[in-house]
Amino acid sequence: MSSNELQRILFIEDEADIQAVAQVALEAVGGFTVKICSSGEEALQAAEAFAPQLILSDVMMPGMDGPMTLLALRRLPALVDIPAIFMTAKVQPQEVAQLRTAGAMEVIAKPFDPMTLAQQIKDIWRQCHA
Amino acid sequence: MPDEDDIQTRLKALREAYAKQLPDKLADVARQWRTMQDQSWNPDQARSLHRRIHTLAGSAPTFGFDDVGQRARHAEHLLKTWNNVQHPPGEDEITELAGHIHTLCNSLDSHPTPPPMSSSPEAVSAELPERRLVFLIDNDQAMIDRLPPLLSHFDYQVRTFCDASGIDEAFAEERPTVLIINPELDDTQQGGTALVRGLKARYGQDLPVIFVATLNDFDSRLQAVRSGGDAYFVKPVDIAPLVDHLDRVTQGHTNEAYRVLVVEDDPDLATHYALTLRQAGMDATILTRLEEILTTLAEVRPELILMDVYMPRCSGLELAQLIRQQDDWLSIPIVFLSSETDMEKQFSAMRSGGDDFLTKPIDDRHLVTSVSIRAERARTLNMLMVQDSLTGLLKHTKIKEKLAAEASRASRAGEPLVFGMLDIDHFKRINDRYGHLCGDRVIKSLARLLRQRLRQSDGIGRYGGEEFAVVLPGCNLAAGEQVLNQIREGFAKLCFRHGDKEFSVTLSAGIASVEQFRDAEGINRAADDALYAAKRSGRNRVKLCQVPAAKFPEHR
Incomplete structure (x- = not known):
């Protein structure tokens, strides 16, 4: 049970402002351990050592975008079946469908509320482990 | 359990940092767009502009700049279509995008600060709407002393001048939203009106001007009209109609499309x-x-x-x-x-x-x-x-509908929500002593104060007579208490005038939260009970509903 509890999140986001808010939302409010990466490339380098239980990624980033990053991360043996959540500003039904096809179990809309983001993630986590 | 205060402080600091950077971010978008317009269509540039605007659409609302987010979204939508088709857009499309980018880059001009966005009490108090700047030119020391503190309760910031010296430098620094001026400046009957003509010639005829005069004769008023004055008040000036007028003048600029x-x-x-x-x-x-x-x-x-x-x-x-x-x-x-x-x-x-x-x-x-x-x-x-016709607030049935809708949304989403009932203390005495017109002014002043102190997303209603109701989504009991206490204190500081008498008025309030009661009726009743507890225990205070959140049987 406790091994199934969400603790370690790999967070990929290129914008510093959002990184900072998400850090408060995830670490201080949610009590998670978070590794923040500013790009897909950085995430690829850090992922195996950090061994996340969950990947939380922005969609639109310079260089590798979210879906591309996820695809590359999933090639790493340790990350083959690590669940992923995308965060994006434009959540339209067909885009959500595309992102799910790209391997996300859920899509969270930006802007997010820093006070409830952690709970939202916990709910998704619980649903997918129910 | 994380320290709630600490989190709110950190979030507030982040919000402030973002607010500081936002003008630069918008300027970057404007700059990139200008560069693009000078050159032929370049898909790489378009993609980079798209990314920049997309980022704004996601981040600005996170920090409370909903309007910027909305505008970014519109511009983004167009750019995305173009980037998908890969061919240079036509002239009409460019014009359309230019329009969107223009409104985006100028969004801070019409809305300089975001509405406070979180349940944090500091946020609600610290991020009041931008104070609007008023220049007051009067050689009457009583006005210079009295007006600025009174207007500050209505979020007007006043710079005072006792004559025309230094006024041009002040205009160069920052143009005021409104000019209030004594027409009988320099002890000549037309010192003020002449100055107004000069200022309008230099800084634009659209500068709103309000005269505050001692003389009330036809010629003085005619002079004021001829110099382009928008209003003429005779001293002693009653603050409520003056603020009404200021509001009207300043709202004219933000009249929504x-x-x-x-x-x-x-x-x-x-x-x-x-x-x-x-x-x-x-x-x-x-x-x-x-x-x-x-x-x-x-x-x-x-x-x-x-x-x-x-x-x-x-x-x-x-x-x-x-x-x-x-x-x-x-x-x-x-x-x-x-x-x-x-x-x-x-x-x-x-x-x-x-x-x-x-x-x-x-x-x-x-x-x-x-x-x-x-x-x-x-x-x-x-x-x-x-809307209620006197105050422009929601009518009784509408504020109840708002409470019902917001309460069910909040309990579904597991978010906090506070409902408050406010009642003006001893209102009957004001009506009896000073008449109904004066009572109406008191009611309107409270309505205005509520509108200015609360957020766009909050519901504000006139519940009946001198009773008001507020719905504060995303706000917990403690934050709601702090917000209402600030409003209570602000209201008590307002000075009303009837003839030569000045008086002030207080209010009592009761609040309850969705964490205590899952249904709108329960919250409504509890806030009403708390309001009466506030009245019984001496008025001029805010009382919270005392039902514990977790133990309440209706909990989920």
Whole structure:
């Protein structure tokens, strides 16, 4: 049970402002351990050592975008079946469908509320482990 | 359990940091757009601009700049279409994007600070709407002493001058929103009016001017009118009508554009209509993909829909019915556009929910007039339906509806929400002593204070007589208490005048939260009980409902 509890999140986001808010939302409010990466490339380098239980990624980033990053991360043996959540500003039904096809179990809309983001993630986590 | 205060402090610091950077971010967008316009179309540049604007759409609302986010979203939508098709956009499309980018980059001019966005009490108190700047020129020391503190309660910041010296330097630093001036400056009867003529000549005729005068004769008033004064008050000045006037003058600048949704499958035609409406100062959004109608309605919240009758996927008549089947959109005016001249068919369009029928091709001026008249009427009717006539706040039934909707949304989402009831203390005495007109002024002042201190997303209603109700989504009991206490203190500081008597008034309030009661009736009753507890224990205070959150049996 406790091994199934969400603790370690790999967070990929290129914008510093959002990184900072998400850090408060995830670490201080949610009590998670978070590794923040500013790009897909950085995430690829850090992922195996950090061994996340969950990947939380922005969609639109310079260089590798979210879906591309996820695809590359999933090639790493340790990350083959690590669940992923995308965060994006434009959540339209067909885009959500595309992102799910790209391997996300859920899509969270930006802007997010820093006070409830952690709970939202916990709910998704619980649903997918129910 | 994390330390709530610490989190709020950190979030507040982040918000402030973001607010500081935002002007630069917008300037970057403007700069990149200018560079792009100087060169031929470059898809890489377009993609990078798209990314930049997309980022704004996501981050700005996170920090409370909803308006910036919304505008970024509109611009992003266009850019995305272009980046998908890979060919250089046409001239009309560029003009359209230029319009969107312009409104985006100027969004801070009309809304300099975001509405406070979180449940944090500091945020609510610290991020009040931007103080509007007033210049007061008067050689009467009593005015210089008295007016600035009074106006500061209504979020006006006053710079005082006892004569014309230094006024040009002050204008160079920052142009005031309004000028208040004594026409009898320099002890000559026309010192002030002459100064106003000069200032208007130098800084624009549109500078609003309010005269505060000792003389009340016809000639003095005529001089004031001739110099371009907007209002003329005779001393001693009653603060309430003065603030009413200031509000009217300053609101004139932020008069919201009519939001129109253009539903038309021909992109060229859609762009043409949208541009025509925008040139007339309306906020027009284009929808060409019909299946997005419901999300677009929710996002754009149009006040009028302009719709083509013949579209490939479904007819405008069907789409109108589909829209009308949503309770929220039951009363939105829909104006059909079509080349149809057959009266029978036009009537059939009206029957299915259209309000008017315009025949293509339509003259631009005719289009603008038809649309703006209907949008204006819709807005007025909507206001009459939901607003209390004295205060402009929500009517009793509407604020109860707002509470019911927000409470069920909040308990579904597990978010906090506070409901507060406010009542003016000893209101009957004010009416008895000073008359009903004076009582009405007190009520209006409280209404104005509530509007200024609370957020756009909060519901504010006149519950009845001297009783008010507020719905504060995203706010917990402690934050709600702090907000209402600030309002209570602000209200007690207001000074009312009746004849030569000055007096002040207090209020009592009771609040309850959705964490204590899951249903609107429970919260309503509890807030009412708390209000009476506040009254019984001596008035001029805010009382919380004492039911513990977790133990309450109705909990979920």
